[in-house]
Amino acid sequence: MPSVWDGPSSDLFTPLPFRGNVALSQVAGMGISAGMAAALEHAPSGACVCWGIPFEVGKVAAIQHEPLSVDLHPTVAQWLVFMHTSDRRQVASTPDGFISPMRGEGQLGEHAADYIILYQDGTRHRISIRRRYQLGAYQRRWGENCFEAVAHRKPRPQRAAHEQLAPNWGNTLTRVNAADGGPWVNWLWAWQNPHPEKAIVGIRLEPVSGIVILSAIAAGRASDQPLRWRTRRKACLTLPEGETFRPDLDERGLLQQIQLDLGQIISALPRLRYPHDGWPETYNNQRPEQIDTEMLIEYAAHPDASFHLANGQTIPVAQVEGAQSSPLLQPVHPATRRVTLRAIERHSGQCVPVKLHVHAEWGEYLAPVDRHRILNPAWFEDYSVDFCHGGTWYGDAHNPHYCTYISGMTTLDLPLGSVYVEVSKGFEIRPVRRVIEVTESTDEIVVELEKVLPWREKGWVTADTHVHFLSPMTALLEGSAEGVNVVNLLASQWGELMTNVGDFDGQTTWGAREAGGSGEYLVRVGTENREHVLGHISLLGYSGRIIAPMTTGGPDESAIGDPIEILLTEWARQCKKQGGLVVLPHFPQPRAEHAASIVSEAVDALEMTAWGNLYDGIDPYSLSDWYRYLNCGYLVAAVGGTDKMSANTAVGTARTYAHLAPDEPFTYGAWMDAVRRAETFVTYGPLLDVTVDGHPMGSRIEMSASGGTVDVTWQVASATVPMSRVELVVNGEIRESVAVSPEAGSGHWPVKVNKSSWLALLVRGHYADKPEIIAAHSSPVMVLVEGSPMLAAADAVTILEQIEGTLAYLDSVGTRAEDVAYKRMRLVLTSAHRSLHNRMHQLGHFHAHTPATDHPEHH
Ligand SMILES: [Zn+2]
Numbered sequence: 001m002p003s004v005w006d007g008p009s010s011d012l013f014t015p016l017p018f019r020g021n022v023a024l025s026q027v028a029g030m031g032i033s034a035g036m037a038a039a040l041e042h043a044p045s046g047a048c049v050c051w052g053i054p055f056e057v058g059k060v061a062a063i064q065h066e067p068l069s070v071d072l073h074p075t076v077a078q079w080l081v082f083m084h085t086s087d088r089r090q091v092a093s094t095p096d097g098f099i100s101p102m103r104g105e106g107q108l109g110e111h112a113a114d115y116i117i118l119y120q121d122g123t124r125h126r127i128s129i130r131r132r133y134q135l136g137a138y139q140r141r142w143g144e145n146c147f148e149a150v151a152h153r154k155p156r157p158q159r160a161a162h163e164q165l166a167p168n169w170g171n172t173l174t175r176v177n178a179a180d181g182g183p184w185v186n187w188l189w190a191w192q193n194p195h196p197e198k199a200i201v202g203i204r205l206e207p208v209s210g211i212v213i214l215s216a217i218a219a220g221r222a223s224d225q226p227l228r229w230r231t232r233r234k235a236c237l238t239l240p241e242g243e244t245f246r247p248d249l250d251e252r253g254l255l256q257q258i259q260l261d262l263g264q265i266i267s268a269l270p271r272l273r274y275p276h277d278g279w280p281e282t283y284n285n286q287r288p289e290q291i292d293t294e295m296l297i298e299y300a301a302h303p304d305a306s307f308h309l310a311n312g313q314t315i316p317v318a319q320v321e322g323a324q325s326s327p328l329l330q331p332v333h334p335a336t337r338r339v340t341l342r343a344i345e346r347h348s349g350q351c352v353p354v355k356l357h358v359h360a361e362w363g364e365y366l367a368p369v370d371r372h373r374i375l376n377p378a379w380f381e382d383y384s385v386d387f388c389h390g391g392t393w394y395g396d397a398h399n400p401h402y403c404t405y406i407s408g409m410t411t412l413d414l415p416l417g418s419v420y421v422e423v424s425k426g427f428e429i430r431p432v433r434r435v436i437e438v439t440e441s442t443d444e445i446v447v448e449l450e451k452v453l454p455w456r457e458k459g460w461v462t463a464d465t466h467v468h469f470l471s472p473m474t475a476l477l478e479g480s481a482e483g484v485n486v487v488n489l490l491a492s493q494w495g496e497l498m499t500n501v502g503d504f505d506g507q508t509t510w511g512a513r514e515a516g517g518s519g520e521y522l523v524r525v526g527t528e529n530r531e532h533v534l535g536h537i538s539l540l541g542y543s544g545r546i547i548a549p550m551t552t553g554g555p556d557e558s559a560i561g562d563p564i565e566i567l568l569t570e571w572a573r574q575c576k577k578q579g580g581l582v583v584l585p586h587f588p589q590p591r592a593e594h595a596a597s598i599v600s601e602a603v604d605a606l607e608m609t610a611w612g613n614l615y616d617g618i619d620p621y622s623l624s625d626w627y628r629y630l631n632c633g634y635l636v637a638a639v640g641g642t643d644k645m646s647a648n649t650a651v652g653t654a655r656t657y658a659h660l661a662p663d664e665p666f667t668y669g670a671w672m673d674a675v676r677r678a679e680t681f682v683t684y685g686p687l688l689d690v691t692v693d694g695h696p697m698g699s700r701i702e703m704s705a706s707g708g709t710v711d712v713t714w715q716v717a718s719a720t721v722p723m724s725r726v727e728l729v730v731n732g733e734i735r736e737s738v739a740v741s742p743e744a745g746s747g748h749w750p751v752k753v754n755k756s757s758w759l760a761l762l763v764r765g766h767y768a769d770k771p772e773i774i775a776a777h778s779s780p781v782m783v784l785v786e787g788s789p790m791l792a793a794a795d796a797v798t799i800l801e802q803i804e805g806t807l808a809y810l811d812s813v814g815t816r817a818e819d820v821a822y823k824r825m826r827l828v829l830t831s832a833h834r835s836l837h838n839r840m841h842q843l844g845h846f847h848a849h850t851p852a853t854d855h856p857e858h859h
């Protein structure tokens with residue numbers, strides 16, 4: 001039988017040992033139920049601490065038919081806390097199978113026993129012990145708790161699954177455990193002694209109905225009901241010299257650095273320091289600093305509780321909250337003022353969805369009342385409406401900036417004093433950071449947003465091509481709050497895990513007018529189909545049946561034993577047949593078959609992917625791979641997506657801008673057409689527009705054999721990431737480069753073209769404290785000069801080699817499908833290889849032949 005210890009012990013209470021009539025192990029022989037007998041091994045015994053109160057369980061007092069008197073060491077006490085329990089009561093049914101009178105299985109109000117307090121002066125005090133008041137059963141039916149007693153193990157926080165050694169995913173997301181006892185519950189009931197001046201010398205226990213087992217009593221003093229904690233508070237702990245914040249738990253699952261006796265520490269994290277001076281001038285999404293020597297704790301406690309530090313020092317809660325607070329533990333203003341916050345678009349006066357962050361003086365995050373207070377950024381653990389920029393305090397990631405998405409109006413509990421608010425809504429609206437003074441009379445906070453860049457008005461719409469796990473409605477809220485007009489939510493398979501498959505119906509566009517939405521923000525469910533070596537391919541917006549299997553070839557993308565039964569190129573063709581758009585996600589990884597898919601002209605766009613990283617920009621590694629195909633005349637658009645799989649990534653961190661055809665209303669279909677035309681650019685913030693001789697991105701311009709000069713006209717602007725340079729890329733090389741102001745720029749270049757070329761615009765920029773990045777990149781315009789083929793031999797060779805490697809994988813270690821499928825897939829790859837190979841030979845480029853073109857024997 002275990003000793004229970006649910007936290008440090010308060011010195012306001014002491015055990016009041018007594019010698020009962022029976023050892024716990026012998027209770028089984030008293031005619032108790034089989035269930036109670038089976039649970040008996042879990043009954044607390046020995047020295048215990050429950051709810052911060054110490055008990056000593058020895059021989060227990062078990063009464064069923066006969067009264068029993070136990071002697072107590074003469075004790076003067078304001079409170080006695082009884083640790084007792086009883087058996088479950090049989091519920092008798094009527095012949096019809098109903099229960100009458102219906103008092104529930106807990107037998108609400110049933111008189112179970114009398115406890116008679118015996119005072120030294122010979123007087124007595126009789127207490128009636130009733131079920132579901134002072135006493136419960138060793139196990140309760142769910143929802144039948146005691147009204148005046150609590151289960152013996154106090155409430156405690158629990159770690160999210162990824163933070164635990166023994167994960168229990170779904171349940172850990174609540175981050176709390178209620179008071180419980182496991183298979184055996186003793187009930188703690190605190191009795192306030194009406195004669196605290198008189199010594200108690202014994203208790204007579206008189207059974208009335210059923211067995212009652214009194215395990216232990218504690219005596220003590222407390223200014224109020226010792227089993228009732230007050231509402232949450234916060235405080236900041238300065239750690240002892242040389243110590244830094246550690247999330248480590250002790251062997252009992254409590255935080256090592258600080259604990260509470262009559263209460264519980266809810267959460268602890270290193271204190272975050274924001275730039276409060278000049279907050280309005282700091283930039284959107286900027287992460288705070290982390291102070292590892294200070295710890296912000298949140299707790300709920302009895303007013304007489306004490307904090308216990310790792311070095312043995314105790315600090316009363318009353319001192320922390322009092323006039324002279326402890327220098328070690330300083331109180332944080334409680335968030336008690338309920339306030340409505342509205343985000344208003346200035347020109348329309350309408351409430352609009354936005355991303356929101358609020359914190360107060362101590363850097364403490366203040367979530368709306370219906371949003372997470374502790375964010376979970378782990379993969380697939382939580383699909384909440386939040387953005388956690390950076391990691392949590394747990395593990396090796398630090399100084400997170402917490403945000404949430406709201407529909408335009410929300411309710412928060414705020415402390416009095418300065419509150420720091422951040423509101424944003426995409427790249428065309430200027431993000432706002434404001435300081436607000438909350439007073440006793442603050443009921444409402446209004447934050448106005450101003451649209452400063454008219455790209456939408458000029459026919460551009462934004463998209464994230466790659467989001468996972470969210471529900472369609474959550475994706476719609478996050479998209480509209482990030483100013484992303486189109487969110488592509490991708491169902492997929494991950495080993496044995498299928499995600500968003502129930503959200504795929506091959507027809508619905510959430511948010512569209514025909515689906516009851518405004519038509520301005522849309523969500524469409526597609527699929528990301530994947531093979532771990534061959535590559536991934538995103539199939540967007542297609543109609544009809546889901547294109548499955550969504551993964552092949554075994555782990556880590558599909559299940560063990562799945563054969564490679566279909567190629568990316570074939571998935572892509574099927575998607576086009578079903579009216580969809582084909583994107584190569586997180587280009588160029590995994591780097592294999594998409595060479596064949598692009599050469600086969602089965603791909604509409606390549607995705608520059610952000611994940612959770614706001615500051616690395618467009619990866620030159622991705623661009624270099626894309627440029628090879630452009631150099632060989634394959635005009636594939638660039639799009640931006642996030643591959644969001646957790647709260648760590650914000651929808652639209654990198655996004656696609658696509659230009660709708662003139663006078664075409666915005667629909668999902670119109671967006672797909674714009675990407676197919678390659679009238680797109682990718683951006684982390686700066687917006688651009690570029691034409692070549694008046695032709696938009698994605699155009700092909702024919703020129704006579706003598707070539708000529710084209711006029712490249714461009715315009716850039718940014719309301720977020722400050723810009724530094726604008727550059728012209730021609731055939732993969734920087735041809736022009738000019739410095740621009742952080743917010744806007746425009747210009748034009750005459751560019752001499754004497755051979756077939758592609759031209760694209762590139763924008764560099766960065767925040768003052770971050771390195772320069774490629775912040776935006778356009779899709780190209782291709783100028784085709786008569787007699788000058790667009791085929792760079794060196795690049796073509798690398799593309800052919802990539803197709804040859806793909807064939808080698810299919811032929812060797814790739815899990816083999818049945819023969820017909822295998823031969824069909826080989827044919828797809830060899831014909832892609834042949835088409836580029838033949839183009840090279842026609843143009844007189846020769847290169848060493850490889851087995852892929854030698855038609856080897858296959859069984
Ligand atoms: Zn992928």
Ligand SMILES: [Zn+2]
Pocket residue numbers: 466468528585643
């Ligand atoms: Zn993905």
